[in-house]
Amino acid sequence: MMKQLLSPFLILLIFFHLCTKTSGQSPASAPAPSGPPDITALLRKAGKYTTFIGLLKSTQMDVQINSELQKKSDPGFTIFAPTDTAFSNLKPGTLNSFTDQQKAALTQFHVVPSYLSNSQFQTVSNPLRTEAGGDTVEFPLNITTNGTQVSMTTGLVNTTVDDTVYIDGQLAVYEIGEVLLAQGILRPPAPPPLPPKNASPSSNAPSGSISSSGDFSDATCLRYAPTAISYGVAILVALTLWL
Numbered sequence: 103m104m105k106q107l108l109s110p111f112l113i114l115l116i117f118f119h120l121c122t123k124t125s126g127q128s129p130a131s132a133p134a135p136s137g138p139p140d141i142t143a144l145l146r147k148a149g150k151y152t153t154f155i156g157l158l159k160s161t162q163m164d165v166q167i168n169s170e171l172q173k174k175s176d177p178g179f180t181i182f183a184p185t186d187t188a189f190s191n192l193k194p195g196t197l198n199s200f201t202d203q204q205k206a207a208l209t210q211f212h213v214v215p216s217y218l219s220n221s222q223f224q225t226v227s228n229p230l231r232t233e234a235g236g237d238t239v240e241f242p243l244n245i246t247t248n249g250t251q252v253s254m255t256t257g258l259v260n261t262t263v264d265d266t267v268y269i270d271g272q273l274a275v276y277e278i279g280e281v282l283l284a285q286g287i288l289r290p291p292a293p294p295p296l297p298p299k300n301a302s303p304s305s306n307a308p309s310g311s312i313s314s315s316g317d318f319s320d321a322t323c324l325r326y327a328p329t330a331i332s333y334g335v336a337i338l339v340a341l342t343l344w345l
């Protein structure tokens with residue numbers, strides 16, 4: 103009996119531990135001048151990504167990307183950078199109406215946690231997993247190619263890769279003509295299904311959400327928090343009755 107109760111507690115503990123760890127990340131100090139590229143610096147040099155740079159900074163995504171890139175073993179990143187024109191083509195007030203969580207999800211949706219060269223787009227398997235989470239139903243991103251033309255769709259937005267801003271074998275930054283929107287960004291997250299009973303912590307975790315790179319995002323935490331909490335309350339009630 104005690105063993106059965108222990109495992110849900112473990113799940114809760116691990117869950118909150120991960121959330122706290124990610125939220126508590128402190129900004130890294132400035133990278134060494136000759137080190138890996140600084141994502142915001144190279145975008146600033148291109149001169150037409152002011153809004154996207156602002157999002158990367160306000161969500162601390164820039165810090166996360168820069169620090170991951172310092173690790174030689176990192177699989178790298180592919181970043182789809184919408185131009186300022188792309189942002190100004192959004193329905194007026196869209197960005198201002200977004201909560202911080204939505205802005206974080208929006209930014210993460212433009213970041214793929216692996217390096218993709220132009221030719222790799224031809225063999226990529228859809229849907230791509232972005233930093234916005236392992237849930238590709240709420241955050242679908244599909245890439246198709248036709249010759250050198252690279253197109254992508256989220257179901258809500260179709261756009262193309264218009265230019266290569268930067269590429270170095272570990273980091274690829276591509277210009278896109280539209281801001282990528284997804285259901286998971288636009289609507290408040292639906293409550294996730296309750297985890298199956300007797301699930302072990304490892305099989306219970308959504309694949310891809312928990313990774314060593316710390317991309318278990320705050321958005322993910324918020325989404326699963328209500329479930330975790332109600333699960334916890336149920337366990338406590340059960341415990342009380344049992345005792």
Ligand SMILES: *[C@@H]1O[C@H](CO)[C@@H](O)[C@H](O)[C@H]1NC(C)=O
Pocket residue numbers: 248249
């Ligand atoms: C691919 O491009 C060619 C030439 O630009 C065009 O004729 C063809 O319809 C395109 N195919 C698809 C599937 O879009």
Ligand SMILES: *[C@@H]1O[C@H](CO)[C@@H](O)[C@H](O)[C@H]1NC(C)=O
Pocket residue numbers: 228229242243244255256257258
């Ligand atoms: C993306 O591709 C997958 C696999 O081919 C497909 O099931 C899904 O419907 C596609 N989603 C969109 C938005 O095109």
Ligand SMILES: *[C@@H]1O[C@H](CO)[C@@H](O)[C@H](O)[C@H]1NC(C)=O
Pocket residue numbers: 255257258259260
């Ligand atoms: C995106 O492209 C697909 C197929 O090319 C089309 O069916 C869909 O209506 C387009 N969606 C938008 C939002 O333009």
